[in-house]
Amino acid sequence: MAKDFLKGAADEYDVVVIGSGLAGMTSANILGRAGHRVLLLEQHYKLGGLATWFLRPGGHTFDVSLHGFPHGMIKSCRRYWSRDIADRIVQLKNIRFDNPQFSLTTTFNREDFTKLLTTKFGIELGTVNEFFDTARGMNFYDDQATTTRQLFDRFFPGRDDVVRLLMEPITYANGSTLEDPAITYGIVFSNFMSKGVFIYEGGTDDLVARMKKELESNSVDIRINCPVEEIEVADSPIQGTRVSGVKVRGRSIKCRAVVSNANLRTTVLKMLGPEKLDKKFVEETEAVRLNNSSTQVYMALKPGEEIDESSGDLFFTSTAKEFRTDLLLSRDITSRTFSFYYPRTRPHKKERYAIVSSTNANWSDWANLSEEEYEASKADLVETTIDALEKYIPGVRNKIDRAEAATPKTFHHYTQHEMGASFGTKFEGLGVSRALPQQIKGMYHAGSVGIIMSGWLGAINYGVIVSNEVDQNLVAESTPV
Numbered sequence: 001m002a003k004d005f006l007k008g009a010a011d012e013y014d015v016v017v018i019g020s021g022l023a024g025m026t027s028a029n030i031l032g033r034a035g036h037r038v039l040l041l042e043q044h045y046k047l048g049g050l051a052t053w054f055l056r057p058g059g060h061t062f063d064v065s066l067h068g069f070p071h072g073m074i075k076s077c078r079r080y081w082s083r084d085i086a087d088r089i090v091q092l093k094n095i096r097f098d099n100p101q102f103s104l105t106t107t108f109n110r111e112d113f114t115k116l117l118t119t120k121f122g123i124e125l126g127t128v129n130e131f132f133d134t135a136r137g138m139n140f141y142d143d144q145a146t147t148t149r150q151l152f153d154r155f156f157p158g159r160d161d162v163v164r165l166l167m168e169p170i171t172y173a174n175g176s177t178l179e180d181p182a183i184t185y186g187i188v189f190s191n192f193m194s195k196g197v198f199i200y201e202g203g204t205d206d207l208v209a210r211m212k213k214e215l216e217s218n219s220v221d222i223r224i225n226c227p228v229e230e231i232e233v234a235d236s237p238i239q240g241t242r243v244s245g246v247k248v249r250g251r252s253i254k255c256r257a258v259v260s261n262a263n264l265r266t267t268v269l270k271m272l273g274p275e276k277l278d279k280k281f282v283e284e285t286e287a288v289r290l291n292n293s294s295t296q297v298y299m300a301l302k303p304g305e306e307i308d309e310s311s312g313d314l315f316f317t318s319t320a321k322e323f324r325t326d327l328l329l330s331r332d333i334t335s336r337t338f339s340f341y342y343p344r345t346r347p348h349k350k351e352r353y354a355i356v357s358s359t360n361a362n363w364s365d366w367a368n369l370s371e372e373e374y375e376a377s378k379a380d381l382v383e384t385t386i387d388a389l390e391k392y393i394p395g396v397r398n399k400i401d402r403a404e405a406a407t408p409k410t411f412h413h414y415t416q417h418e419m420g421a422s423f424g425t426k427f428e429g430l431g432v433s434r435a436l437p438q439q440i441k442g443m444y445h446a447g448s449v450g451i452i453m454s455g456w457l458g459a460i461n462y463g464v465i466v467s468n469e470v471d472q473n474l475v476a477e478s479t480p481v
């Protein structure tokens with residue numbers, strides 16, 4: 001008989017959280033901690049969403065999205081998760097670049113970038129300072145019409161090399177391009193520049209295990225293999241249209257609020273359905289553009305083989321002569337970001353080295369291939385990536401025990417994100433996500449949107465913002481007038 005993944009689940013909760021990405025888990029944790037009855041439903045068999053890892057024979061563990069996040073993660077994890085988690089966040093000090101315009105190593109913070117921009121790139125100190133101050137001063141309420149390209153043109157006209165240094169890592173980190181609003185660049189760039197790039201020591205598996213423990217200690221009812229099919233709403237003469245429950249595995253579970261961590265478009269257009277919403281809101285949602293997807297190649301070294309630490313932690317490589325968005329996304333790959341995982345990434349495990357190569361990618365380059373073409377394209381991706389790595393680490397091919405690829409279809413399969421979007425939606429998604437509770441009472445969205453709210457830190461912080469709103473409304477509704 002098929003396993004009942006909802007066995008013992010109650011018929012009613014205060015809040016149902018759909019999806020266990022970092023935003024979903026953070027929301028569930030805060031709401032559980034505040035004393036609400038919370039049900040967390042995840043369609044996959046694992047928690048974490050894109051914050052994930054996988055195991056392969058030979059004792060190999062691969063991290064999918066543990067490449068780097070800003071220092072702000074320490075504070076967010078300490079406040080909203082635990083000291084235990086926050087204390088395991090460490091800096092990556094060796095960030096490298098190599099492309100036809102420059103080769104350099106940096107600690108990736110304001111001080112070091114100022115030094116590089118003034119000495120290596122010959123930019124006036126005053127201009128550099130003004131650029132940093134402008135980027136840091138940007139906030140959500142600023143001018144949203146200026147594009148990142150216009151921002152760079154103002155400070156560094158004609159300096160494609162400078163733009164590349166400043167932009168390439170951010171495009172990698174959140175999919176934003178020169179055509180997106182400058183605030184999406186300024187906010188994320190300044191977050192990184194404050195203190196550098198950090199990761200979680202112990203690996204994603206350790207992080208998610210600690211988060212699960214914390215959720216359980218806050219009495220969150222966690223259910224995996226539970227895809228939500230529909231979000232139910234009811235019309236009440238006093239309250240208007242409001243959330244009443246979710247449909248999952250043939251059961252209807254009642255609740256007073258829903259936080260969806262699933263893709264914004266899927267939440268609104270499929271799980272809620274256009275018939276329950278204002279026409280204008282539906283049109284706005286339909287106009288939300290998804291962010292791009294990614295490909296990755298995971299390579300594990302044979303036991304006993306090593307890579308020298310001088311290879312760096314994060315290495316931005318490109319063979320393209322200039323910096324262009326279409327080149328970054330092209331199937332004809334020129335840019336690869338290598339993450340090197342030394343034994344220190346998982347100090348509790350045996351001495352193991354792994355390398356993950358990541359490249360931003362278009363869904364359309366992968367979605368419509370025949371099975372044969374798809375497998376051949378994946379094999380080609382693995383081979384060409386190892387070739388590219390050989391240039392930096394001669395002989396690495398012979399050290400590799402296992403190599404395999406993930407494509408936009410892989411990310412779609414595991415998270416249900418339309419078009420395998422790696423970083424949610426473009427900027428306009430944020431407005432739609434924020435407006436959802438005004439459409440349907442008790443209905444919220446917390447997950448990567450609007451570029452700013454994506455990545456590990458953005459997703460966690462958005463989960464915090466949304467769960468605080470849910471908490472306030474639930475408390476207000478329960479308080480007698």
Ligand SMILES: Cc1cc2nc3c(=O)[nH]c(=O)nc-3n(C[C@H](O)[C@H](O)[C@H](O)COP(=O)(O)OP(=O)(O)OC[C@H]3O[C@@H](n4cnc5c(N)ncnc54)[C@H](O)[C@@H]3O)c2cc1C
Nearest residue numbers: 019021022023043049050065067068228262422448455456
């Ligand atoms: C290749 C790659 C590399 C990345 N590298 C980095 C990095 O180095 N640093 C960084 O900060 N960020 C990185 N990111 C981005 C980061 O991982 C994400 O922005 C973040 O993890 C997204 O969190 P989220 O809360 O938006 O939800 P997601 O992780 O998108 O999770 C959504 C969850 O909802 C679940 N779900 C969907 N539909 C349903 C349903 N109907 N019912 C139940 N559950 C459902 C999904 O299964 C999933 O678990 C990377 C992303 C990718 C793809």
